[in-house]
Amino acid sequence: MVLIFAVTTGVIFACGIYLMLRRSMVRLIIGLSLLTYAVNLLIFSMDDLSTRGAPIIGATEPEKMADPLPQALILTAIVISFGVLAFTLALAYRASQAVQSDNMDVLQSTDREV
Amino acid sequence: MTRSVFFKFLARLMMPVLLLFSLVLLLRGHNQPGGGFVGGLVGASSIVLMTLAYGADDVRARLRIDFLRAMFYGVGIALVAGLIGLIFGDAFQDAFWWKPYIQGVGRLEAGTPLLFDVGVYVVVFSVTCSIVMSMAEEGERDDVG
């Protein structure tokens, strides 16, 4: 279980970073979202990965409960990354319209003297 | 862009179901899986479905909600929920409950966490809708042009 988890997280990280290093805006955004998923998995693995009960009083014995905090952290992180990625998507769409290209290398007008 | 009749029919069928489901998620959220965020997303997905089926202009004409404003109203509701705890209790977001027993129905539970969830619901619903709608409108403009 731990091995599968570690390998999966690592592969997603690698994919995300690989995609982010491409020149395409769309790939950049897919890469960013993969990166956030990988981080969520990483935080999830901070708890014991064995199967435990839901951390709800009454449903599970306190000794057999999973740690609720990493789950709460992930939930918050998902919410935040949802908002940020939606904004990034809209931004990239507008930017690609403005520069008529999907290529990140074209975005240089702010770095040059006019 | 032509839209499938089946899809339109299904979207109309699903919309009330999704909205009801989102309300259920919202109301049980304070001590069971669910809550304002999930509820808001499910609720927004009904609007997204309608947008896909009928187009953004049509949906916007019927809904007549200023999503940007709605978002801030949601924040306002959440703020009020937190302030109640601050004014009547010990700290910001201190929880207050009102649990009347209604004959034949059971115990009703309402409190400031629920109010907070309602605020979150409104924020998430309107943010998601406004993002999807503005993107859909852009896409439709591209289709025409």
Added chain:
Amino acid sequence: MLIILPLLIPLAMGIGALIRFREVRRGVVVIGTFLNMLVCLTLLLGLQAGGMYVSQMGGHPAPYGISIVVDTLSAVMLAVTSVIAFGVVLFSRVTIDANRERFAYYPLLAFLLMGINFAFLTGDLFTLYVAFEVMLMSSFVLLTLGGERGQLEGGLKYVTLNLISSTIFLIAVGLTYAVAGTLNLADLSRRLSGIEAPGITTLLAGLFFIAFGIKAAIFPLFFWLPASYHTPPIAVTAMFGGVLTKVGIYSMWRVLGMVFPQDLVYLQPLILTIAALTMVTGVLGAIAQTEVRRLLSFHIISQIGYLLMGMGLMTEISLSGAVFFMVHVILAKTVLFFVSGITHEVQGSYYLKKLGGFQKSHPLVAILFLVGALSLAGIPPLPGFWAKLTLIRAGLEAQQYGIVAVALVVSLLTLYSMTKIWHEVFWKAKPLDIDPHPQPLPTTWRGELKPSPLAPLPDGLQRDTEGKVGMIHHAPTDPILRETLEKHVPVNPEGEGSEDQGGGAPFGDRIGFLKSTFDDQGRMGWLLAPTILLVVCIIVIGIFAEPMYQISVQAAVGVLEPEAYVQTVLFPGE
């Protein structure tokens, strides 16, 4: 009660700023930021005798709930930020066009302020992450609001790099939880400070250093800043340039200084090297620029180096100097951005070669600039001098002569760079060449655009008896100037030439170069008032450097000796 107000006031202000009526909306934000300023200053004054304010959100005791803590460092940061926010709101009144204002400019500014305040208030690592995200979300939208091409390009870079930084921050938070089992800063400080596992905590410290370093724009990670900070309207740039990167530095001091002090000692050579490189690359970048906003953006990076140096030396006196420097640099940097906004407002350009003659036409603006610039360069008796003096003394005491030498040389180069602005913008005469592509006026200008009856006119123009501006009968001899004048200024203002350009204004839309002559007193007042406010703050701090230094020492001790913090947050009863 008081301590939660820096969160609630911006939140309520953000909702209030949605009111449809423009004047009410503006009134709400001005009053809101003013109240926020009062509250933050009260907090700072209340802490003068030491101690701190603690509140637990939702009534859950630490470390289980979210702690809100204001110690001296937080209070100092809150106070400076609140002054800046008040100034920026005043400055926004005339520099933000109607379209941006209608699309939730003020609510976004309020949420940005809330995020910043939240980052200063929180005593919890994950809440710090949330605060950063609130701050970043608002800053993303503020940066790209308006949707000009440069804004979209710069925005995409800014968003991407900040997202990566947030991801690294989140990884570090997750790993910290795995190591320590808590995320409360006080609890972490207690549990990690004695731990004998240098490998893992050094890794964590490194991750936090990179995450905050991207946000603070330290040496190899700063490229997003000069690419994006100059693209939005100047009020937004002033807010960003003044405060945002400093939140990264504050978090670095707070987290690394309180939780990982032993790793900081281990990382010291690295941090000092990066500090030196940040200073040097920033100031060299600035010297190469010819656009005022880009030039100042590079100076932000250069100043970050000094703040990093204070943390790298990690002595009480160095960190006090850094806190002092922080206060001074936030104020001075915002003043400089404000002044560049004023010069743009008057002459319609940010390029050094197109500006000129301000010393003669606007001596007050020249004085305001001079105070900010000399303070930034470190000329006594302005606060920049005291801050740098303290930092350099700390460096000499710690026997880190290399960084001291770099800091002194960079000060000199900063002075050189400021002299360049002074010469180009204030001393040299206004160049006569006219922009062949004048910027269309912002929409707020339409309708209220009237030449002041007393303002001097450029060569080739005159007033008739009714006060209307037209061309002199014998037009200038320079053919290019004449052609441009004929193109943009109709000889007869009532003629058809002005009609086709639309927009109600007497001369149509394209008279950007004429702006220099329209010195509207009311508009100028809204621009000057916040600048004067900040300059007065700088001068007061420079004169009363001793009390300010005492506060800085108190703030630094609070970070370096976290026992009091831990005690107050975790065991309030005892």
